[in-house]
Amino acid sequence: xxxxxxxxxxxxxxxxxxxxxxxxxxxxxxxxxxxxxxxxxxxxxxxxxxxxxxxxxxxxxxxxxxxxxxxxxxxxxxxxxxxxxxxxxxxxxxxxxxxxxxxxxxxxxxxxxxxxxxxxxxxxxxxxxxxxxxxxxxxxxxxxxxxxxxxxxxxxxxxxxxxxxxxxxxxxxxxxxxxxxxxxxxxxxxxxxxxxxxxxxxxxxxxxxxxxxxxxxxxxxxxxxxxxxxxxxxxxxxxxxxxxxxxxxxxxxxxxxxxxxxxxxxxxxxxxxxxxxxxxxxxxxxxxxxxxxxxxxxxxxxxxxxxxxxxxxxxxxxxxxxxxxxxxxxxxxxxxxxxxxxxxxxxxxxxxxxxxxxxxxxxxxxxxxxxxxxxxxxxxxxxxxxxxx
Amino acid sequence: xxxxxxxxxxxxxxxxxxxxxxxxxxxxxxxxxxxxxxxxxxxxxxxxxxxxxxxxxxxxxxxxxxxxxxxxxxxxxxxxxxxxxxxxxxxxxxxxxxxxxxxxxxxxxxxxxxxxxxxxxxxxxxxxxxxxxxxxxxxxxxxxxxxxxxxxxxxxxxxxxxxxxxxxxxxxxxxxxxxxxxxxxxxxxxxxxxxxxxxxxxxxxxxxxxxxxxxxxxxxxxxxxxxxxxxxxxxxxxxxxxxxxxxxxxxxxxxxxxxxxxxxxxxxxxxxxxxxxxxxxxxx
Numbered sequence: 001x002x003x004x005x006x007x008x009x010x011x012x013x014x015x016x017x018x019x020x021x022x023x024x025x026x027x028x029x030x031x032x033x034x035x036x037x038x039x040x041x042x043x044x045x046x047x048x049x050x051x052x053x054x055x056x057x058x059x060x061x062x063x064x065x066x067x068x069x070x071x072x073x074x075x076x077x078x079x080x081x082x083x084x085x086x087x088x089x090x091x092x093x094x095x096x097x098x099x100x101x102x103x104x105x106x107x108x109x110x111x112x113x114x115x116x117x118x119x120x121x122x123x124x125x126x127x128x129x130x131x132x133x134x135x136x137x138x139x140x141x142x143x144x145x146x147x148x149x150x151x152x153x154x155x156x157x158x159x160x161x162x163x164x165x166x167x168x169x170x171x172x173x174x175x176x177x178x179x180x181x182x183x184x185x186x187x188x189x190x191x192x193x194x195x196x197x198x199x200x201x202x203x204x205x206x207x208x209x210x211x212x213x214x215x216x217x218x219x220x221x222x223x224x225x226x227x228x229x230x231x232x233x234x235x236x237x238x239x240x241x242x243x244x245x246x247x248x249x250x251x252x253x254x255x256x257x258x259x260x261x262x263x264x265x266x267x268x269x270x271x272x273x274x275x276x277x278x279x280x281x282x283x284x285x286x287x288x289x290x291x292x293x294x295x296x297x298x299x300x301x302x303x304x305x306x307x308x309x310x311x312x313x314x315x316x317x318x319x320x321x322x323x324x325x326x327x328x329x330x331x332x333x334x335x336x337x338x339x340x341x342x343x344x345x346x347x348x349x350x351x352x353x354x355x356x357x358x359x360x361x362x363x364x365x366x367x368x369x370x371x372x373x374x375x376x377x378x379x380x381x382x383x384x385x386x387x388x389x
Numbered sequence: 390x391x392x393x394x395x396x397x398x399x400x401x402x403x404x405x406x407x408x409x410x411x412x413x414x415x416x417x418x419x420x421x422x423x424x425x426x427x428x429x430x431x432x433x434x435x436x437x438x439x440x441x442x443x444x445x446x447x448x449x450x451x452x453x454x455x456x457x458x459x460x461x462x463x464x465x466x467x468x469x470x471x472x473x474x475x476x477x478x479x480x481x482x483x484x485x486x487x488x489x490x491x492x493x494x495x496x497x498x499x500x501x502x503x504x505x506x507x508x509x510x511x512x513x514x515x516x517x518x519x520x521x522x523x524x525x526x527x528x529x530x531x532x533x534x535x536x537x538x539x540x541x542x543x544x545x546x547x548x549x550x551x552x553x554x555x556x557x558x559x560x561x562x563x564x565x566x567x568x569x570x571x572x573x574x575x576x577x578x579x580x581x582x583x584x585x586x587x588x589x590x591x592x593x594x595x596x597x598x599x600x601x602x603x604x605x606x607x608x609x610x611x612x613x614x615x616x617x618x619x620x621x622x623x624x625x626x627x628x629x630x631x632x633x634x635x636x637x638x639x640x641x642x643x644x645x646x647x648x649x650x651x652x653x654x655x656x657x658x659x660x661x662x663x664x665x666x667x668x669x670x671x672x673x
Contacts, residue, residue, distance in 0.1 A: 133618070
């Protein structure tokens with residue numbers, strides 16, 4: 001089959017690889033009909049996530065048709081159309097049973113590696129480095145799905161792939177960021193990053209009845225999308241002091257809720273930008289925390305900072321004194337996708353939201369290298385890329 | 390994935406204390422013989438080398454030949470292994486106890502064990518253990534349950550006179566809040582006298598603590614999910630090895646090692662793989 005393989009930094013290739021086989025009884029094989037490139041795939045593409053091996057198959061946002069199931073999978077049969085959550089969860093451990101699906105205790109075959117870095121191992125993730133299990137991803141014609149009796153969610157009626165595909169990651173990720181942030185009616189919510197996840201944070205935030213949603217980015221097409229589909233007020237951070245602007249907009253109070261939908265590869269100009277680039281080049285810092293710093297600085301006293309953008313390693317110069325003395329609450333984590341599949345699908349079903357609005361580009365899988373470049377550099381107005389094997 | 394570090398000199402000691410003294414003294418004696426008798430130049434070169442090596446071996450406690458033969462006669466090498474690890478399994482205590490009480494189940498998740506046969510005739514208290522030893526060999530011994538409290542505790546010892554002197558225990562308690570069972574395992578391997586000691590010291594691998602932790606994790610996975618999480622046999626771009634020359638594969642291996650944990654934190658711009666030359670030109 002054809003699959004998108006990581007061959008080094010900014011080097012992905014579409015290669016001919018063997019078809020996947022069932023390995024464990026609870027596995028299923030899915031024939032992929034659509035797969036998306038996630039912002040966090042760019043962290044792999046750019047070499048920000050450790051423990052990648054040349055030849056690893058990428059992709060954790062995918063859906064398709066069940067073609068084979070193991071003896072332990074009773075709820076799926078060949079022909080079923082499913083979306084597959086990006087974290088792999090067993091459904092049996094304390095964490096799964098507590099609804100903390102992305103923290104599953106049993107799905108990471110390289111748990112000891114993750115433990116050595118994080119203290120404990122999070123769940124395995126498709127196509128997301130050997131730290132997260134080394135599972136082959138779904139940017140391929142076929143993919144093996146472990147614990148298929150737990151994860152895949154059947155889509156039986158006539159929705160287009162682009163309408164349901166984002167249930168695998170970015171819609172639940174955005175929704176959970178908003179939900180975690182404890183938005184109360186009348187609140188002002190500020191969201192850094194109007195990429196695909198940011199768009200879903202904006203959409204989701206409104207479901208908690210805030211008074212205002214303010215979105216921050218520098219790409220006009222993303223800000224337009226936030227205004228048009230998300231009814232957000234927007235700030236273009238280029239040439240703007242974001243913290244000061246937010247203060248002005250909120251009458252000095254600051255946003256009640258600040259959500260980081262950017263994560264470890266944030267960009268910033270000026271002195272602070274050079275500081276982190278230097279630290280990063282010297283391997284003293286792995287993630288660039290501009291957004292986190294700004295969010296802490298901008299957030300109103302007693303407010304909540306919620307992180308949806310992914311972090312992988314270490315950052316420094318986090319203004320923890322500001323966070324402490326302003327009494328902020330922090331919420332973060334990989335989305336517990338399984339928890340949100342049913343309720344968010346119902347939002348799609350009822351017509352409350354059509355997630356396909358973020359899709360700007362559709363490529364055949366063979367053109368993955370170009371798709372990654374366009375998505376990375378956000379050329380051609382690119383917001384979200386879907387690939388068809 | 391492990392980063393192989395050069396071991397500090399103290400950890401490379403593989404010669405016992407008395408033997409080190411003898412080495413040092415014989416090296417010095419040989420040296421004084423060379424100086425007093427002044428043998429022909431032909432003779433003196435190998436003699437000086439020999440004297441030098443004996444003194445090095447005595448002073449550092451490191452013997453190159455012992456190393457090659459995987460022999461360790463130092464006190465450290467003969468200290469044996471004692472490992473204690475705990476894990477919480479989301480299953481009832483009596484069920485976990487029953488599984489452990491039948492030692493024949495242990496090799497299903499304990500990597501170092503090949504086989505355990507329980508002698509049913511003795512009420513299931515006696516068992517024969519076969520473990521994997523270094524260099525493809527195996528070590529065998531008989532063990533007996535010394536103490537047991539139902540659903541709480543099992544302790545076993547190897548029988549007197551066994552080649553391998555080992556003991557182990559496992560303790561079961563309820564995890565608070567109805568979160569299943571906490572299982573605390575303790576395993577000890579005491580080396581017998583002689584060079585078998587080094588082999589026994591390696592029964593649990595180079596990192597016994599990690600080994601037992603991984604074993605318990607596999608046990609937990611089996612109990613909770615019915616299978617052990619694995620990616621063995623899945624496709625990747627690496628399966629196309631037959632298309633690649635050996636030198637390419639070797640280069641790839643180096644890259645993988647560099648690009649793993651060791652490279653963390655990764656750098657930007659990348660220092661370990663040049664991505665620049667692979668950059669594709671953008672369609673405008």
